Amino acid sequence: MSDAPIAFIDLKAQRRRIGARMDEAILNVVESAAFIMGPQVAELEGKLAAFARSKHCLSCANGTEALVLPLMAWDIRPGDAVFCPSFTFAATAEVVPWLGATPVFVDIDPVTYNLDPAHLEATIEATIKAGKLKPKVIIAVDLFGQPADYPAIAAIAKKHGLKLIADSAQGFGCTLGGEHPTKWADVTTTSFFPAKPLGCYGDGGAVLTDDDVLMDVMVSLRVHGQATKRDVEAAGFTHDPKYLNMRIGMNSRLDTIQAAVLLEKLAIFPDEIEARNRVAARYADGLAGAVATPRVIDDGVSTWAQYVVETDKRDAVIAHLKARNIPTAVYYPIPIHQQAAYARFPVGPGGLPVTEAKAGVVMALPMHPYLSAADQDRVCAAVREAVFANA
Ligand SMILES: Cc1ncc(COP(=O)(O)O)c(C=O)c1O
Incomplete structure (x- = not known):
C-alpha cells in the first residue's frame, strides 16, 4: 500500500475541477477594479439567501463578525447572558465578552456533540433563579457539519423570550427534515474560512435572517454605522449615507474577489x-x-x-x-x-x-x-x- 501523504482537507483537488472558471472569475474582478462592494457581493448574497431559504443575506468579513453583528444589533450588553456550548471553536463564545455580556456554557448531547436541550433549559432556569444576569440569546452550533436539535432549542428560546442564533460556520448547507437552520433561528451565520465546507480563498462570512429591521441595522453596522435608507429619509440627509453615522459600527465587508470565488463554489x-x-x-x-x-x-x-x-x-x-x-x-x-x-x-x-x-x-x-x-x-x-x- 502507498505511503504518499494524504491531505487532511485537499483544497487543490477542487481547483482541478473548477480552477479555470475560478481564475476567470477572479480576473474579471481584477479587471473591473471593483474590489470593494462590486456587483458579485450582492449577487452572492442573493444566491446564498435562496440556497439557505432565508429572506436576507448579508456577507461580512468572517464568521466571527457574522456572530457579533446580530448581537450588536440587538444591543447585547453587560448584564446579559448568552447561552452557548463550550465544545466549539472559541469564536462562538468570544464575541459575547466583546460586548461586555456573559457567555453561559451549556453541555452537549453525547451522540451529536450539539447543544443538549435539557441542559440548556436547566441552565436558563438556573440563570433566572440566580437573578444576576438577564437571559437574552442562545447560540446553537452545527458542530462538525450536523444541524443542532433546532425544533427543541427553538421551543426553549420561544418559551423564555430569547433570540436564537445558529452558528453554522461548520454546517452551512446542513438540513433537518429537509429544512435549513434558517427555518428555526432568528439569525443563521456562517464562515467562509478556506477549510469550511463552503470556503473562499481567504476570510469571509455571512449572516442570514428573515427580519427586515434587523437586516437594516446590520447593513449599517457592517460599514461604520452608516445611515440606512430609513435613517437617510428621516434625517433628510442628501450626501453619501456613509457620512451620516447613526451607530457605532465596524468594517466587516466581504471582498469582491471572495464573493466571485464563492459564486463559483456555490454552484457545485x-x-x-x-x-x-x-x-x-x-x-x-x-x-x-x-x-x-x-x-x-x-x-x-x-x-x-x-x-x-x-x-x-x-x-x-x-x-x-x-x-x-x-x-x-x-x-x-x-x-x-x-x-x-x-x-x-x-x-x-x-x-x-x-x-x-x-x-x-x-x-x-x-x-x-x-x-x-x-x-x-x-x-x-x-x-x-x-x-x-x-x-
Ligand atoms: C463554530 C465556529 N464558529 C465561528 C467560527 C469563526 O469563523 P471565522 O474563522 O471565519 O471567523 C468558526 C471557524 O473558524 C467556527 O468553527
Missing part, C-alpha cells in the same frame, strides 16, 4: 455535499467495530466539515496514522470553559461532564469531497491496525 456546493456524505458513509463501513463513528441527528443531513471518531486509544491511533503519512486533528482538546481566558464565565448546573469527556476521546480523520476510495481504505486500515494492535 450541493454536489459536494453529496460527495461528502458518500465519503462519510464509506468511512462508517470501513471503521465499524474499531472506533465509534459519528451519528447524525434523525432526519439530519450533515455537510461533514469534519469526520470525528471516538477512541480511548487516541494517542496511539494518531501516532500510527502519522507514521503512515495520514494527518489527523483533535477538535477540541480543551473545551472553551476550561481555557484560562474563559474560566471566569459560568457553566450550567452540574458542570459540563459530557463536554469534558469528549475532549479526551475525539479525533478527526481526513475529510473532503474529493477523498478517493483508495485513500479512505488506507485510512481505515491504519486505524484498524492501530486499534487492534493496542487492544
Whole structure:
C-alpha cells in the first residue's frame, strides 16, 4: 500500500475541477477594479439567501463578525447572558465578552456533540433563579457539519423570550427534515474560512435572517454605522449615507474577489455535499467495530466539515496514522470553559461532564469531497491496525 501523504482537507483537488472558471472569475474582478462592494457581493448574497431559504443575506468579513453583528444589533450588553456550548471553536463564545455580556456554557448531547436541550433549559432556569444576569440569546452550533436539535432549542428560546442564533460556520448547507437552520433561528451565520465546507480563498462570512429591521441595522453596522435608507429619509440627509453615522459600527465587508470565488463554489456546493456524505458513509463501513463513528441527528443531513471518531486509544491511533503519512486533528482538546481566558464565565448546573469527556476521546480523520476510495481504505486500515494492535 502507498505511503504518499494524504491531505487532511485537499483544497487543490477542487481547483482541478473548477480552477479555470475560478481564475476567470477572479480576473474579471481584477479587471473591473471593483474590489470593494462590486456587483458579485450582492449577487452572492442573493444566491446564498435562496440556497439557505432565508429572506436576507448579508456577507461580512468572517464568521466571527457574522456572530457579533446580530448581537450588536440587538444591543447585547453587560448584564446579559448568552447561552452557548463550550465544545466549539472559541469564536462562538468570544464575541459575547466583546460586548461586555456573559457567555453561559451549556453541555452537549453525547451522540451529536450539539447543544443538549435539557441542559440548556436547566441552565436558563438556573440563570433566572440566580437573578444576576438577564437571559437574552442562545447560540446553537452545527458542530462538525450536523444541524443542532433546532425544533427543541427553538421551543426553549420561544418559551423564555430569547433570540436564537445558529452558528453554522461548520454546517452551512446542513438540513433537518429537509429544512435549513434558517427555518428555526432568528439569525443563521456562517464562515467562509478556506477549510469550511463552503470556503473562499481567504476570510469571509455571512449572516442570514428573515427580519427586515434587523437586516437594516446590520447593513449599517457592517460599514461604520452608516445611515440606512430609513435613517437617510428621516434625517433628510442628501450626501453619501456613509457620512451620516447613526451607530457605532465596524468594517466587516466581504471582498469582491471572495464573493466571485464563492459564486463559483456555490454552484457545485450541493454536489459536494453529496460527495461528502458518500465519503462519510464509506468511512462508517470501513471503521465499524474499531472506533465509534459519528451519528447524525434523525432526519439530519450533515455537510461533514469534519469526520470525528471516538477512541480511548487516541494517542496511539494518531501516532500510527502519522507514521503512515495520514494527518489527523483533535477538535477540541480543551473545551472553551476550561481555557484560562474563559474560566471566569459560568457553566450550567452540574458542570459540563459530557463536554469534558469528549475532549479526551475525539479525533478527526481526513475529510473532503474529493477523498478517493483508495485513500479512505488506507485510512481505515491504519486505524484498524492501530486499534487492534493496542487492544
Ligand atoms: C463554530 C465556529 N464558529 C465561528 C467560527 C469563526 O469563523 P471565522 O474563522 O471565519 O471567523 C468558526 C471557524 O473558524 C467556527 O468553527
